[in-house]
Amino acid sequence: MKIVYVVYGYTNPGGTERVLATKANYFAEKGHQVSIVSLKKETENPFFSFSPLISFYNLDIPTSDKKYKQVFIDKVTELFKQIQPDIALTMGFGLTIYLSEVKDKSKKIFEYHFSKYKRKFELAAFDKYAMGRFLTDMYSLKRNKVVRKYDCFVVLTDEDKQSWRNIPNIEVIANPRAFVPSNYSELTTKRAIAVGRHTYQKGFESLIDIWSDITTKYPDWKLVIFGSGKKKERLEKQIKSLGITGAVELLPPTQNVEEEYKNSSVYVMTSKYEGLPLVLMEAMSCGLPAVSYACKCGPGEIITDEEDGFLVKPGDKKAFIEKLSLLFENRELQKRMGQLAAENMQRYNVEDIMPLWIKLFEKLHSA
Incomplete structure (x- = not known):
């Protein structure tokens, strides 16, 4: 089967890029003909490893601005005449949403790597009420129209599927984990770890505030944050102003993140x-x-609350500190939760998740 991903880019050290590499590599190694089409002209080597069996194409479109819609459609149409894909996928909103308007024989899939409300996450609270659902549906009207144009719209969680409600072509397929560790953290290092871009989404300002309180009570515990982004300087200033430069460290993205997890004791x-x-x-x-x-x-689908971790109401810094304190002060609890975490994550093995994609492709291709 010929499978094509049409994406904005594939070289960054982000979660979406890592998932793309994991899935594309799997399909290629299973004998499928895989291509990745990038909107922008890539000038750097990919942060994650891609199989040499994968073909790469760059459309060299300057931005994801809507004014390039027809340019995008024309370039993809011409490229697809060459590739002749059976399945074509896009992984997010932006210019690539117009993949559904490319007229060829491939089945089109929109796979979404965020949640419905994304930056407008506060709107999710309105879904509890009939009038609130009407308002959120109006807010999402344009995006609903976009995803309905695809042969299939894939989200990552049942929780998100419920938010989209009346989308007839929706499916749920979780992301697979990128690696299976051969051993686990011994949980002996007094170090907490976080990984992510320095952006509004990740809320690291809140985490640093929390650690300012943590370090007064547990001065031997350190926090490391691996990532990069536009807000790094602001985060550095926050750390300095709180006087916790010795307790919090901002480190660049690492390709050896597995070892960094193992050298830590809590995420x-x-x-x-x-x-x-x-x-x-x-x-x-x-x-x-x-x-x-x-x-x-x-988080609510990955963590089983009070079994392999703790879920805290968003923004409740006091409760967050209380849960961390429980782990810091109870070695047996920390070990038990860590063991269960490792066991429970087996449900995200590539061998269990990726056949769901193959099944979906075959169903769409034969329709």
């Missing part, structure tokens, strides 16, 4: 919204108990 997440956070899945795979805000969507 912390203060995101404002997610899709299905791969870093949380990875950390727990390495035997780390986790404390996370229960944001939309993903």
